[in-house]
Amino acid sequence: MTEESLMFLGVSPDEEEMYRLLLRRGGFSRTDLERHLQQDAREGDAPDAQTTYQHMIDLGLATETPGGLLAPVSPAKAVEALIEGKVGRRRAELESEAANSGIVDSLLGEHEKSLDASAQPDQTGGTTTRHIEGMAAVRAAIDELTFFTRTESLTTSPTGVLSQENISHARVMDSRILRRNVHMRTLMAAPALDDPTTMDYLRELTAKGAKVRIAYEPLERLIICDRAAALTPIDPAETTKGAILTRDPGLVAALVSLFERMWQTAHDLPTIEESEDKGTSLVNGLQRDILRSLYTSEKDEIGARELGIAVRTYRKHVASLMQRLGASNRFQAALLARERGWI
Known part of the structure; x- marks a missing residue:
């Protein structure tokens, strides 16, 4: 064996020897692999060919060709995958060690001293709620929470x-959470259905274990961690102003209840096949009624009253539907909705 070795990346000498052989040979059929293992066995039974075949694939050192051959992955790609795997495992270990050590809590304690002026004290003298101004500070708070x-x-x-x-x-944050097998649930507003970039990422999340639902009703912006801390915008209409971080048990419990109600009325993320159908399954009954009312109601107040909903709710639905349809005005939205078969 040469001095250059893959042992530092967690590959054993036997595994590396098999990979180098694959590189020299270009590949093995299952029969050829079994024959090689039997010939190479000096003492005792030869390794199981099927186990070795699959193990090399699992390591990322080989792949199965359409013709059924065990072929080597290119060295650059193989080493890159091994590095990513080791870095990912080490990162998870370090995150766990840092969390268990309490070092971040200790450092945050120093930081919190400068934030007491904007925090609301609880009955014990601690702080359960504080205002965070500016998007940079909000993102830092989200990083800490996750x-x-x-x-x-x-x-x-x-x-x-x-x-x-x-x-x-x-x-970065979602991967950190999912690596720890945290139960993740995400609610997305309906415009996600019409954005391929967003849908690709949502399917990436579900493949990693997250649960995603699409909400047709208006959503409130929330981030809740471990049912112990919650983040909401200072001004929902202008989220760049900042956020409110609360650890008050009563407030957090109320926000969890709000999330659960929104979750119950939402729909599971559609499959790729279902997404190809742009018909009425992508709008609910209330939204179809609102789209129809754009033809008949001259004012929002009239449309909302006819449907028995608040004007604010009516306007939120209209704005969301116009965005999804790419309409510049309400009449155009109604026409486009009819063309798509939504009404």
């Missing part, structure tokens, strides 16, 4: 559409 999340993460996206920048930032 770092410590151990059992459950509940989130909503009232706009439903995620930009590539949003996804790049979210992927």
Whole structure:
């Protein structure tokens, strides 16, 4: 064996020897692999060919060709995958050690001293609620919350559409949570259904174990971690102003109840096949009634009264539907909805 070895990446000498042989040979059929293992066995029984075949694939050192051959993965790709695997495992270990050590709590204690002026004291003199101003500070708070999340993460996206920048930032935190087998549930507004970038990321999350639902009713923006801390915007209409972080048990419990009610009325993320159908399954009954009312009602107040809902709720639905349809005005939204078969 040469001095250059894959042992530092967790590959045993026997596994590396098999990989090097695959690189020299270009591949093995199952029969050839079994014959080689029997010939190579010096003492005792030869390793099981099927086990070896699958093990090399699981390591990321080999792949199965359409013709059934065990073929080597290119060295650059194989080493990259081994590095990513080791880094991922080490990162999870370090995150766990940091969380268990209490070091971040200790450092946060120093930071919290400068935030007492904006915090609401509880009866014991501690702080359970504070205002966080500016998006940079809000993102830092979210990073801290997700770092410590151990059992459950509940989130909503009232706009439903995620930009590539949003996804790049979210992927780091979401992956951190899912690596720890945290129970993640995410509610997305209906415009997500019409955005391929968002849908691709949502399916990526579900493949990793997250649960995602699509809400046709208006959503409130929430992030709840372990049912112990919750983050809501200071101004829902202008989220860039900042957020309110609360650890008050009563407030957090109320926000959890709100999330559960929104979750119960939402729908499971559609499959790829279902997403290809742009028919009435992508709008609910209330939304179809609202789209029809755009033809007949001159004012929002009239349309809302006819449907028996609040004007604010009516307007939220109209704005969401116009965004999904790409309509510049309400009459155009009604026409486009009819063309798509939504009404």
